[in-house]
Amino acid sequence: MAHDTQHEPHANVDHTAMGITHEHPTWSTYWKVAVVLTLITAVEVWIYYIPSFVASRAFVPSLLIMSAVKFATVVMFYMHLRYDHKLFRALFTAPLIIAIITIVGLLFLFGYFSHRTGALL
Amino acid sequence: MAHASALTGDHSHSAHDDAHGHPPTSTGLDNKKIAIWAFIGSECMLFASLISTYLIYKGRSVVGPYPHDACLPPQCSTPLKAILNIPITSASTFVLLMSSLAMVLALAAVELKDQPMPSGWWSRRLRSSKLWLWMTALLGITFLGFQAFEFTSFVHEGLTIRTNLFGSSFFTLTGFHGAHVTAGVLWLLTLLAIDYRRGLGPKDAINVDLAALYWHFVDVVWIAIFTLVYLIK
Amino acid sequence: MATTATAPAYAPTESYVGESGIWSWLTTVDHKRIGTLYLFTSLFFFLVGGVEAGMIRAQLAGPNKDLFSADLYNQLFTMHGTTMIFLGVMPLSAAFFNYLIPLQIGARDVAFPRLNAFSYWVFLLGGIFMNFSWIIGAAPNGGWFGYAPLTTMQYSAGLNIDFWVIGLQILGVSSLAAAFNFITTVINMRAPGMNLMRMPMFTWNAFIVQFLLVLAFPVITIALVFLQFDRFFGTNFYTMAAGADPLLWQHLFWIFGHPEVYILILPAFGLVSEIIPTFSRKPIFGYPVMVYATMLIAFLGFGVWAHHMFAVGMGPIGDTVFGVTTMLIAIPTGVKIFNWIFTMWGGSLRFTTAMKFAIGLVALFTIGGISGVMHASPPADLQQTDTYFVVAHFHYVLFGGSMMGIFGGIYYYYPKMTGRLLSEKLGSWHFWLMFIGMNLTFFPMHFSGLMGMPRRIYTYDAGQGWELFNKLSTYGTGILAVGLLIFVWNFFRSYSTGEIAGIVPWGAPTLEWSIPSxxxxxxxxxxxxxxxRLPLWDLTAPRLTREVPHTEAGDKRLDVDVASKHTATGHPNPTANAPRQGVEAGMHIERATGRTARELGIPMPNPTIKPLICALGMTIMFTGLLFIHVNRMPLALATMIGGALLMTLSLYAWVLTPLEDAH
Known part of the structure; x- marks a missing residue:
């Protein structure tokens, strides 16, 4: 945004290297992804209203998995990491991993898991 | 001075070593795009800190209101109502997800500006970058409207940022997210202003892409918040 | 001057002389000028922090002294720590990042020159803001790590902590903006053929530090936001009565704080990794291992934070995990120490001042590292935590490590920055006084610490066995101060009278020495x-680079390519298949021509005042918060809204103006 004129694409740099790959998602992919995201969200909310499922051990893991799938879908297709330069993937996944490890570490240190499951330690 | 010519730099240079103009970037990628991804990586840690704090303080408030049905009979004589409104938030989550769809379509419309337009009336309309940028911005504003409604109704029910640990950590976490959405809306409106002024074309695609990446990131943060804060009891 | 016996004669008038005058400095976007600004500003703050340290040592020189009140003493040690870390060592490193990264990778500027100017102005204004607290007599007094709940309104109602919280937020913006800029610069602005595994060690260290900044600063930002909200808006993050956890601040702070330690030391490691090979006339020993060791230190640095908190009682699992990860970090660190030693081994050593400081780092950092490993063991740490033993430890790594490396870097790069050499004679005095003074100051602290002297006490009773050690420490500080004064004298005197340096004063092998000084x-x-990776030695002393991989078949494995496979097509290497002696085709030494960019047709960014205005608007916006606590709500709102408007409008003006004129 700040430096529009600094590095105009050069004629000798081909589009592949510019990060615009030929395997570009199409409009229909975008719509399909939206449908998938909506469906997963609907399932998430739906199971929230099933008291027997909420009480079961599967509730939290299934919510976490569904949310992770949504997260990954948006990142891969809408943020087009799946199609983009692997440098961007590294710039995003490395911090994401450190962030997740930090969250899990902190929750562990504050007794979040033992406090909830009762018997982890 | 075995390498005299080298020392004085007296060489014919190839076309690549072009003193007149900028050399191409090392990776061939755009500087701004690398910077925005580094920024998004940084934001991961920002929201990780906020989310961890919310989860650490979950269930530690000494006074209500609480997020979920925290106290039911027989433990309490008067049941404490859950304050989180799942139907409303599900709707706002859906709105934000759809704004991401509008955003990718806006980017695609900008990228395809110089391609021949399809023939059908509808297809032509759907290739309008203005339409999709407006759509994204309006869906973002709708999301913010839901959040404003949620915040005010919480305040009416007696939960402010000062009430308890839940209030402090909830309002700060979702407030930070809301602030990010607000910044995104301003960014989109700026792009729209440029679009109206001179039209966004394929050479602007990189700038729209930056806004889009930011916007989608704010969306995925909400995906995490919706599950961790609203759905998990 | 041993290597390039016939370095081109240097005439200062020949060199390009940029515009001067205050306005040119306020509007500059040149990374070298910004680096110079960083250098002068942070040396000034370093001296301020040094005066604070001197006052602390004066107070502790003997038992029951009352030079300062307990409250003033609290302000002194808080500001000493805060100043040295955030306004001294970090921006001193930033001075080198700015000056050197583009030169070392063969670029004409950083990726975002105006953002770079913004980072500097934010840093300057943040430093002034923080120190302004002295003028109104309310300097921060909660320790440099500002533990909440001590720093909440309940226990610290004055403006002192407000200055600290807001000041750190401002400085954080500066560091983050700079980090995004340097990450992009290193990834994307390298000269053709400058693969990642050919980057000079300083650039590598700097590159990795930027990732630490990017990942660590958001965490302190959030911890500070909580504290800010608690103090200004009455939230409960650190309110124990509301059920808050007293460890929340500590954990968040140290998740930032430990990477911060590596943010402080790795740039100095980088400088030393440039100095030692040059003055040993040998390529650095185990270059790839040095790179990987740095990465490993940085990665592990995120998994050790709680070793600062063993005393709070985290339980056996937490203690064990953090103890083990901490000990693991000693391995890559040890690798670096040994690699420096092996670089010197068998080399033709020249003991210039820069080299003395570099060797000083290797020796003194090792002492600090060893006491660091001692703290990694929770039972040992329980004896040492919050005593002067810890003070000794971190001054060995920060003063003996970071500052020794930075002084070495200043002696080494001063000729590149100014065209003149610092006096070696004065430099030698500076080094020896500083080396003796530093050891005399900090080594006795190991003893006073183990004998139970706690940190942060403003005075102590006689008869506890601490008098001698404290006296020695205070004498040592006096010697340090003399050494520092000699340095300041040398720094300013050599600017006009120093020996003319020429292009390659030390016979160093990297790109920054191929252009005029x-x-x-x-x-x-x-x-x-x-x-x-040693392009100038390829030219001047090919014998030295025989073992170093060049662009030839078989060396591919060293050319780690984080970018795409397409890079090769974007950047045909002109000598890719040439025999080794063909390296001259790619490298040359440029003499000063005195020609401007315009004459050469090189597009350069236009100077602009907007980053400064934007930084000013942001600082004003943050300053508005202060007025809340003196019950001037309308003034607070007006200041915050005014500052925010100024910031936003100048940001728009900045972003919508092209960086440079069209050519």
């Missing part, structure tokens, strides 16, 4: 092509 605004009249 001081470099012209565009750095490289022609962008160099790089075929090995």
């Amino acid at each position: 001081p470099p012209p605004e565009y750095n490289f009249a022609r962008i160099p092509k790089v075929t090995s």
